[in-house]
Amino acid sequence: MKRKKLEKIGVLTSGGDAPGMNAAIRAVTRAAISNKLKVVGIRHGYQGMIDGDFVPLRTRDVSGILHRGGTVLKTARSMEFRTEAGREKAYQNLKKEGIDACVVIGGDGSFTGALIFSQEYDIPFVGIPGTIDNDMYGTDYTIGYDTALNTVVEAVDKIRHTAASHDRLFFIEVMGREAGLLALSAGIAVGAEAILIPEAKILEKELDQFLKKGYKEKDRSGIVIVAEGGETGRVIKIAKAVEDNYPNLDVRVSILGHIQRGGKPSARDRIAATKMGVAAVEALLDDQKSIMIGLVKNFIVDHVPFNKAVKLNHSIDEDLIHIQSIINI
Numbered sequence: 001m002k003r004k005k006l007e008k009i010g011v012l013t014s015g016g017d018a019p020g021m022n023a024a025i026r027a028v029t030r031a032a033i034s035n036k037l038k039v040v041g042i043r044h045g046y047q048g049m050i051d052g053d054f055v056p057l058r059t060r061d062v063s064g065i066l067h068r069g070g071t072v073l074k075t076a077r078s079m080e081f082r083t084e085a086g087r088e089k090a091y092q093n094l095k096k097e098g099i100d101a102c103v104v105i106g107g108d109g110s111f112t113g114a115l116i117f118s119q120e121y122d123i124p125f126v127g128i129p130g131t132i133d134n135d136m137y138g139t140d141y142t143i144g145y146d147t148a149l150n151t152v153v154e155a156v157d158k159i160r161h162t163a164a165s166h167d168r169l170f171f172i173e174v175m176g177r178e179a180g181l182l183a184l185s186a187g188i189a190v191g192a193e194a195i196l197i198p199e200a201k202i203l204e205k206e207l208d209q210f211l212k213k214g215y216k217e218k219d220r221s222g223i224v225i226v227a228e229g230g231e232t233g234r235v236i237k238i239a240k241a242v243e244d245n246y247p248n249l250d251v252r253v254s255i256l257g258h259i260q261r262g263g264k265p266s267a268r269d270r271i272a273a274t275k276m277g278v279a280a281v282e283a284l285l286d287d288q289k290s291i292m293i294g295l296v297k298n299f300i301v302d303h304v305p306f307n308k309a310v311k312l313n314h315s316i317d318e319d320l321i322h323i324q325s326i327i328n329i
C-alpha cells in the first residue's frame with residue numbers, strides 16, 4: 001500500500017554525539033526543503049519527542065553549522081523512550097506536530113528504538129550512522145570516525161614527545177565501546193609499539209615481545225594503545241600489571257576521554273554526512289522505512305535494514321591486524 005504523501009519530516013540526533021552530526025542535520029534539512037518538504041528539528045534525541053521539544057528548521061537555520069562539532073539539536077540517552085508509555089507520548093506529539101516521518105542520526109541503540117517505535121506506530125524512520133566507534137554492521141563508515149581518529153593521532157604524537165624525552169612507556173586509552181577499530185587504526189597511524197583491542201588477542205603478544213627484548217635497549221620509549229572496550233579506565237589495570245612485573249620501567253597512563261568526541265569535523269566526515277543526509281531524505285521519498293543509510297566500497301550509498309544493522313556485529317578489519325603484525329618488528 002502506498003504511504004500518505006510526505007509533507008513534514010522530523011530530524012533528531014540520539015546517543016553519543018559525533019563530529020559531523022551538524023553536517024548531517026544540515027544536509028537532511030536542505031535535501032528535504034529542495035523536495036518541498038517541511039522540516040522540524042527534534043531536540044535532545046527521543047526525549048525531545050516525549051517532551052514536544054521541536055524547532056522548525058528552514059534553510060537559514062542550518063547555515064553556519066557545517067563546520068561545528070557536537071550537535072546543535074543536542075542529544076540524549078532517553079530512558080523514558082524505552083517504555084511503552086514514553087513512546088505513546090512521543091507518538092502523540094509527532095502527530096500533533098504533523099510529522100509524517102523521521103530521520104534519526106545515531107548508533108545501534110537509536111536504531112533499535114526507531115525499529116520498535118515504527119513497529120508500534122505508523123511513522124517511518126530512516127537512520128544515519130553517527131558514532132566515532134565505526135562499529136555498525138552494514139556500513140564501512142560512520143560519521144565522526146575520521147575526525148576522532150585524527151584527534152587521537154594528534155594527541156598521541158604529542159605524548160610521544162614527552163615519552164621520548166623521558167624514556168617512558170605510555171599506556172594510552174582510546175574510546176570504543178566494545179569496539180577496537182579506532183584504537184587499531186590510531187595505533188597504526190602513530191606507530192605504536194603495541195595495540196590492545198578486544199577483537200584481536202593475537203596482538204597481545206607484541207606487548208610481551210616489546211617488554212622482553214625491545215624495551216631493554218637504552219634510550220627507548222614506547223606507546224601502547226589500549227581500547228577502552230566498554231570499561232573506562234581499563235588501561236590503568238593493564239599498566240599496573242606491567243609495572244608490577246617490570247619495576248624498572250617508568251610507566252605512565254593517559255586516558256584521552258571525551259576530547260575524542262569533540263572538534264571540527266574533518267572534510268571526510270562533512271562529505272560522508274552530507275551524502276548520507278541527502279540519501280536519507282531520498283529513501284523516505286522512495287517509501288523506504290526502517291533502514292540505515294550505509295556507505296560501502298568507497299562511499300557508495302546502500303540501504304541496510306535496521307534489524308540487520310543493530311543485530312549483526314561489524315567485524316574488525318583483519319587486514320589492519322595483519323599489517324600491524326607485519327610492520328611491528
Ligand SMILES: Nc1ncnc2c1ncn2[C@@H]1O[C@H](COP(=O)(O)OP(=O)(O)OP(=O)(O)O)[C@@H](O)[C@H]1O
Nearest residue numbers: 015016077078081082106107108109110112113131
Ligand atoms: N531497546 C530500546 N527500546 C527503545 N528505545 C531504545 C532502545 N535502545 C535504545 N533506545 C533509545 O535510543 C537511545 C540511544 O541509544 P544508545 O544510548 O544505546 O546510543 P547509540 O544510539 O547506540 O549511540 P552510541 O552507542 O554511539 O552512543 C537510548 O537512549 C533510547 O532512548
Ligand SMILES: O=P(O)(O)OC[C@H]1O[C@](O)(CO)[C@@H](O)[C@@H]1O
Nearest residue numbers: 016131132133175176177230261
Ligand atoms: O559519553 P558516554 O555516554 O559516557 O559514552 C561513552 C561511549 O560513547 C562512545 O564515545 C561512542 O559510542 C564510546 O566510544 C564510549 O564507550
Ligand SMILES: [Mg+2]
Nearest residue numbers: 015107108109
Ligand atoms: Mg551504541
